[in-house]
Each structure stands twice: as C-alpha cells, then as structure tokens.
Amino acid sequence: MSLEILPLLILPFVGTILGSAAVLLLSDKRAKSLQKPLLGFASGVMVAASVWSLLIPAIEESQAMGNFAWLPAVVGFLAGMGFMLLLDIAIPHLHLDSDAPEGPRSKLGRSTMLVLAITLHNIPEGMAVGVVAAGVVAGNVGISLAGAIALSVGIALQNIPEGAIISMPLRSAGNTRGRAFSMGALSGIVEPVAAILTIIFSEHLMGIFPYMLAFAAGAMLYVVVEELIPESHSGSHSNLSTIGFAIGFALMMVLDVALG
Numbered sequence: 001m002s003l004e005i006l007p008l009l010i011l012p013f014v015g016t017i018l019g020s021a022a023v024l025l026l027s028d029k030r031a032k033s034l035q036k037p038l039l040g041f042a043s044g045v046m047v048a049a050s051v052w053s054l055l056i057p058a059i060e061e062s063q064a065m066g067n068f069a070w071l072p073a074v075v076g077f078l079a080g081m082g083f084m085l086l087l088d089i090a091i092p093h094l095h096l097d098s099d100a101p102e103g104p105r106s107k108l109g110r111s112t113m114l115v116l117a118i119t120l121h122n123i124p125e126g127m128a129v130g131v132v133a134a135g136v137v138a139g140n141v142g143i144s145l146a147g148a149i150a151l152s153v154g155i156a157l158q159n160i161p162e163g164a165i166i167s168m169p170l171r172s173a174g175n176t177r178g179r180a181f182s183m184g185a186l187s188g189i190v191e192p193v194a195a196i197l198t199i200i201f202s203e204h205l206m207g208i209f210p211y212m213l214a215f216a217a218g219a220m221l222y223v224v225v226e227e228l229i230p231e232s233h234s235g236s237h238s239n240l241s242t243i244g245f246a247i248g249f250a251l252m253m254v255l256d257v258a259l260g
Helices: 003-020 029-061 063-068 073-088 110-138 145-172 175-204 206-232 239-259
Strands: none
Touching: 003 063, 003 110, 003 145, 003 175, 029 073, 029 145, 029 206, 029 239, 063 073, 063 110, 063 175, 073 110, 073 206, 110 145, 110 175, 145 175, 145 239, 175 206
C-alpha cells in the first residue's frame, strides 16, 4: 500500500475522534439542541460526496461504453443500496431517539446497539475513501490525489458532527463522559478498516472500477435516506436540519470542485 494514501485513510477516523470529544465539553441540553443541524450537515456532505466524488467519476470512466455509460453507475448504485439493506437487516442496532431496536433480536445493551448503528453509518464512508484511494494508486482511472483528498477531508468534516451525535446519546444513556467519548471515538475505527479492505479488494478488480465507485455512493446514500434525514426531521424545528444539509452540501461541493 502506498504511503501517500495513508493520511486519506486515517483522516476520517480523526474527525470521529474530534467530534466524540464534544461530550466532554458540552452540557446535555446544549448537545441536544445541536443534534438536528449536525445530522443535516452530515447528510449534505454525504449526498454531495456521493454525486461529485463517486457517481460522476463512475460515469466519466464509462464513457467508452457510449450510450450505455450510465450502466455501471446504475448497477453499482443499486448494489450498494442492496448491500446496506442486508447489513441493516442482519445487524442489531438502535437509532437515535428510538426505543425500538432494528435487526435480529439481541440481548445487547442500548449503548452497544447505538454504537452498532453509527458503525453501520461508517462502513460506506470507509468504502468510499478506500475506492478513491485505490484509484489514486492505480493511476489510470481518472481519480486524482487532489480529488481523493477532497473526499477524505469532506468525510472527516462530516464525521466531526457524526462523532458528537453518537457520543452525546451515549452519555444520555447513562455512561460517564469518558466512556461515552471512548465508545463514540472507537465507532469510527471501522472506517480505516473498511477502506483498507476495499483497497485490497479493488487491486484485483480494477476492470470494474466504475461499478465500485457507484457501489460506495449507493451505500452512503442508503444511510442518508434510511437514517440521517428521517432522524434529523423528526419532531419540531426540522428547518435547522435543512439549513445544516445546505451548508454541508455546499461545503463538500466546493471542496470537490476546488480540489478535484
């Protein structure tokens, strides 16, 4: 594995750690008031990253297919959605502001299932970073180092609110601030792991690289549509999440266009 891509794999995890530290600094009341705009911000970043960093490059890499250049993007996108649906069904987890666990029945505690929920969020983000990093290493699939940096920085930025979103409910669930921080931070370790596994997998399948880009996009958008947006718009003051979404989307779009 090339050392130049190592910071790309670590940076999103650092974002999760920084965000989880919010539980050490903010009161429970203040943390609750920030949840909606933070969820919206994370959603905006993920949607923009899926389009500019993954789906558009997938289509551009398929231009040789002529009128069927859209095919890899569509197939990969639907496969990514299906993959996350299977994980959603197979892994017990608990969403924010919910008392009803999803997935198979389990005796796991509330805190553990909250961590599993955010871990599910992080898997597609790690896959996205891994696939663009693999493209940088391959050097012949139209993915630039600058574009990969833009994606990694964008995901790291959205992981800051995401880390806060998981550590603060863990505190509310009865954990000490230190334990809530540790559990929130460690939930992000799945991202570099997923990225490394994606790189290893991609090395043998660069011939279907456009499909892999779209697969990562579909997986990320599943999380946005299934979990982040519904959670951010539950209850009152949903306009705060919409404002957060707009800011996150615009920021990621600027990063990708400016650096990519």
